[in-house]
Amino acid sequence: MLTPTQARDRAHAIVERATAAGADAADAVFAADASLDVSVRLGKLEDVGRSESGELGLRVFVGARSASVSSSDLSDDAVATLVERAVAMAREAPEDVHAGLAPAERLLRGSPPMLDLEDTADPDPQALRDLALAAEDAARAVPGVTNSEGGSASASRSVWALATSHGFAGAYATTGYGVSASVLAGEGSGMQRDYAHHGARHLSRLDAPEEIGRLAGERAVARLNPGRLPSGEVPIVFDPRVGASLVGHLVGAIGGQAITRRTSFLLDALGTAVFAPGVTIRDDPHRPHGLRSRPFDGEGLPVSPTSIVEDGVLQTWLLDSASARQLGLEPTGHASRGVGGGPGVSTSNLFMAAGRVPRATLIADIADGVLVTELIGMGVNGVTGDYSRGASGYRIVNGQVAGPVAEFTIAGNLVDMFRALTPANDLEFRHGVNAPTIRVDGMTVAGG
Secondary structure, X not given: OOOHHHHHHHXXXXXXXXXXXXXXXXXXXXXXXXXXXXXXXXXXXXXXEEEEEEEEEEEEEEOOEEEEEEEOOOOHHHHHHHHHHHHHHHHHOOEXXXXXXXXXXXXXXXXXXXXXXXXXXXXXXXXXXXXXXXXXXXXXXXXXXXXXXXXXEEEEEEEEEEEEOOOOEEEEEEXXXXXXXXXXXXXXXXXXEEEEEEEEOOHHHOOXXXXXXXXXXHHHHHOOOOXXXXXXXXXXXXXXXXXXXXXXXXXXXXXXXXXXXXXXXXXXXXXXXXXXXXXXXXXXXXXXXXXXXXXXXXXXXXXXXXXXXXXXXXXXXXXXXXXXXXXXXXXXXXXXXXXXXXXXXOOOOEEEOOOOEOHHHHHOOOOEEEEXXXXXXXXXXXXXXXXXXXXXXXXXXXXXEEEEEEEEEEEEEHHHXXXXXXXXXXOOOOOOEEOOOEEEEEEEEEOO
């Protein structure tokens, strides 16, 4: 695999080819990935997979017209053809006065921040097999576990580079390691499945596989013999495993394309109270060894920690350059870029800040409610905010988590849900999007 410097140089070279071929402006992305995955089941090796890929994406501008092309064929002839095709396509494309590269004066200058995103550990298949076996063995050792879907372990390395014709060229490498286990408890039609997983940029920061496996087994056993819920309006408590999805719905509503197209339920909400007082949501691309940390965005702009919601008030839209031009604003450094197509918008290490009360206190006054640990389906309308999803979890009775429940639907509207939301103080940074336990009063449950 190429080094970041080699990847940067390759992206820069294709930009130079594009401008020489008649493009007024261009940017190019080079992305490469190598991964090793090992899976086991019932104590035996089941599969070993190794993959390696490299792709090049080019976007060119001829006046206000643009086109994007990509290829996994990186030979000189293929790249030459790619450039010719892109410029020819751009000349025939419709004009878009808002499209274009990021403002030159806003580009990242100097050395990017050091975020410790790459590890030197290179575990071989045997080492990964041992991790997977340890996780599955621990899960199967939990009393009540009767079968296994397997354990797995993985290691990967990625390189991402971006170059533009107006003065930016940068690249960085990341590594990733993961361990998971998935098991079943019970017998026959009453069997229940659950899992546990942990991923990290550094191998040394992975949870012990025994801990991951034990958690998977305990989760599966705890779901045995689920009851049914009566329909009605009750407080809903979202476990951190699923609570982060609410933060994700916010991001979808404040992204540049949703605002410019006027397809967001938060269209006129900037600068207003969207959440209850005390709720804070931030994005931190500079978090050391964060799962979504990055030194620059998908257009070459510098990135920095951003307060998205402060004390309940929405502080900003998330804008790439095109949507910023359309709105008469400045890009926010949240552009994301794949190999194909133009930039979109994404966050980095997004999180809802911890609240003030422990989880036990958060549910202590709930006489009858539900703790949701799994969500099913995607019944969320980004235009109206209407929310309806299948769920499973545990009943809350007189302030205590009681037995498991399944096959019910929770419903509400995100505008009302955000304003009725209370976070607990149990935030942990384990994923790309993180949230503590969240309580939302006044939601509707439709039982089975």
